Amino acid sequence: MASEKNxxxxxxxxxxxxxxxxxTKAQIFKAVAGYEGSTEASDRMFERDKEELRSLGIEIExxxxxxxxxxxxxxxxxPERYKFNLGPLSAEEITLLAVAAQAWKESAxxxxxxxxxxxxxxxxINSDFSELPLAPTVSHLPEIVPTILEAIESSKVxxxxxxNQEDQIEAKxxxxxxxxSRNSRWYLYANDISKNxxxxxxxxxxxxxxKRTNKGFERESFAFPNTYFPTLDAVxxxxxDFAPALMAKSSVIETEAxxxxxxxxxxxxxxxxxxxLRNSPNVVVIQPINLVxxxxxxxxxxxxxxx
Numbered sequence: 001m002a003s004e005k006n007x008x009x010x011x012x013x014x015x016x017x018x019x020x021x022x023x024t025k026a027q028i029f030k031a032v033a034g035y036e037g038s039t040e041a042s043d044r045m046f047e048r049d050k051e052e053l054r055s056l057g058i059e060i061e062x063x064x065x066x067x068x069x070x071x072x073x074x075x076x077x078x079p080e081r082y083k084f085n086l087g088p089l090s091a092e093e094i095t096l097l098a099v100a101a102q103a104w105k106e107s108a109x110x111x112x113x114x115x116x117x118x119x120x121x122x123x124x125i126n127s128d129f130s131e132l133p134l135a136p137t138v139s140h141l142p143e144i145v146p147t148i149l150e151a152i153e154s155s156k157v158x159x160x161x162x163x164n165q166e167d168q169i170e171a172k173x174x175x176x177x178x179x180x181s182r183n184s185r186w187y188l189y190a191n192d193i194s195k196n197x198x199x200x201x202x203x204x205x206x207x208x209x210x211k212r213t214n215k216g217f218e219r220e221s222f223a224f225p226n227t228y229f230p231t232l233d234a235v236x237x238x239x240x241d242f243a244p245a246l247m248a249k250s251s252v253i254e255t256e257a258x259x260x261x262x263x264x265x266x267x268x269x270x271x272x273x274x275x276x277l278r279n280s281p282n283v284v285v286i287q288p289i290n291l292v293x294x295x296x297x298x299x300x301x302x303x304x305x306x307x
Contacts, residue, residue: 273291
């Protein structure tokens with residue numbers, strides 16, 4: 001039973017990744033092997049499978065696909081948001097994971113993908129399996145990772161330029177201890193030399209080159225933080241052909257002639273306000289209400305200052 005369930009989950013993931021359109025439950029049940037029996041039984045099985053995939057970090061998008069019947073829901077998995085969260089990794093583990101990923105990419109899932117492709121084609125649904133992100137690749141590793149790993153292994157202090165939550169650049173000297181991934185982002189856990197305290201630094205907030213010093217430090221035992229990283233989910237409208245950086249990390253909900261409605265996740269309320277103000281007036285906040293309020297207040301303050 002476990003193998004049948006696992007095969008069905010793989011089939012479901014491939015099916016929802018391969019199509020660019022949202023699929024109804026009826027289409028999914030016909031395309032994915034394993035949904036047999038009554039409609040009620042397939043419904044229950046599908047709900048359990050959705051929760052199983054979500055628990056693995058695979059986000060299933062849902063959208064009403066019939067303007068006359070709002071309860072007609074379609075499902076898909078966006079390749080851009082198909083990611084697994086990795087825990088703490090050593091330099092050796094990163095290398096081994098990359099090698100294993102290549103072996104997987106060369107041999108795995110070919111028969112499963114072909115079977116699902118034929119089922120989708122028989123339903124008249126176009127699908128593209130050529131670029132499915134199915135292999136467990138170590139993708140989107142920041143370019144600065146090798147430099148950081150070298151500093152960790154040699155126990156050398158590094159100097160960095162770091163963009164804080166107020167969007168200001170700070171110069172810091174840190175003793176790098178380890179890398180880890182959380183919420184699809186990479187972090188460096190390090191000791192801040194000036195403050196003598198441990199903290200996490202997001203790699204995508206590093207500005208400029210990392211300067212390696214000759215000053216060594218004594219490695220110490222430590223534990224990676226396991227606290228929850230708060231984020232802010234928002235719905236925004238982006239003017240077409242503007243704010244490409246925001247657009248790249250957003251999930252499209254609806255498109256209009258001049259505007260694109262998107263869902264996006266910010267690191268915090270302050271970070272959301274800063275990014276939206278940077279892209280004003282080409283970004284409009286729809287939800288949540290506290291973000292709308294903060295952006296409106298900030299715009300009013302700017303107007304008062306500059307007349």
